[in-house]
Amino acid sequence: MLSSGALRAHLLAARLAGPVATSREESLRSYRLFSARDPRVTLGLDPEWGWGERDLLRLMADKCGVSEDPAYRFGPDVIDPELTLSALDAFAARLGEAAGRRAPVLLGTGHPHRLLGFYAALADALSAAGCLVLTPAQGRCVDITTRFGVRTYNLDYVRGVALVREPGVEGAGCETGAHTHSPLPIRVALEGVVDGGWPLPELVVGDHGWVCGAGQLGIEAIGLADTDDPALFVGEAEGRVSVAVPLDDGVRSDYYRPLTRYVLNRACLSQ
Template identity: 75%
Template sequence: MVSVGELREHLVAVRLAGTVATSRERSLRAYRLFAARDPRVLIGLDPERPWSARDVIELMADRCGVSADPLHTSGQDVIDPERTLAALDAFAERLAAVVRRRGTVLLGTGHPHRLLGFYAALADALSAAGCAVLTPAQGRCVDILTQFGLRTHHLDYVRGVALIREGGAGRPGGAPGAHTHSPLPVRTALAAAADAGGPLPELVVGDHGWVCGAGQLGFEAIGLADTDDPAPFVGQAEGRVAVVVPLDDGVRGAHYRPLARYVLNRACLSQ
């Protein structure tokens, strides 16, 4: 069991919160692109109202704890660990609710190199508690526009967690999947589930395009997001994303294990 105090210390020590690796310059660029409705930063969200860069800064200051001063343009971002802890509690409450009704869940990540273990621990616990962990569109092609042009990927599942692999099957001992912000994988998975006559997920758990794409389509969605990914937080502010946990999404995968243990304990899912 991980106590609140221990987890707070861990968050700051490994820079999941506190002073994080994400630069202020990178975050501000993302906020400007979001205000311009660049699809690379919207990642599946269609905002209901105009958002200026200043609006986004103020929202991210409220939800994450970054500086609200638009003249603060350099250095490293800061995430308030208290906001991270509060969001993890809300995240756990959503997991507990779906378990109480033995609901259906879809998990997916655009950050498999870092976050696969976190989501896989949740998938294992949810399945053991009687929830159906869905795996629709296994092996389905997904064409995603990358910085290198249009690339064909394939949807795959590892321990119940969806990810994409460029060109098909992963190599033994190789990377667990490709990094992506695209909402196309979750759209592909949800369309396949619907075409097959269901079941559809009662809860989608993920990051990047997984949480924004699902929330935009009206599914209950919860996830993790860094300070340079404003779309999930805007989705939460507009009521289409249920919970967003602010944290650095690029640290070593092992550093997320205490978070998984904490969430599972709070949701009464510890094994």
């Protein structure tokens, strides 16, 4: 079993925590846009409270460990590994609870190139524990506004994990997909749940709009978030996201494997 100390060392060595690749400039820009309710960073969340830039900076210092000093504006951002470990424990506890009651679950990612393997391992373990891993609305179109205009994607599933891919991409089912922050894919998936007569998910696991979009609709949601993703932490503060795990969400995919082992062990889902 991977110990907390060993995982802490890995988090720092892989730059999943500690000084991370996400820059302070990127984070502050996201806080500024979030305070203006820009949908590119609210990720489907409709905040109940007024969140100014200073409020967000204090929140992210508390939840992630970033510097609370507004004068620090350039350089790498920082994630406290102890906060990551604590959140991973809470994340694992939620997975274990869902597995214990064999709850229907939905997993989705806007970071398929980096995080698909992490979520797929969770999907496999939850399925083995008797959970229904939902895969509704496969192939359905999702129109997402990007900086290039409105683009149409198709909802797809790889090893039980939802993602979107561009139409006509060769090899549907292969481990590729588009990066997206949009909450529209989770909405399309939930429409598919209703249309297909499936049970609604009791837990959504993922990132970006998958988590915030589900939480906004009152579905329990847990996920991973970087220092420039304040929406998940706001959702957690307001009670609509159960757990937001602070870590760099853009490192090499194999660097997340120790996190997978740690979470599955903590959730008593190791096979």
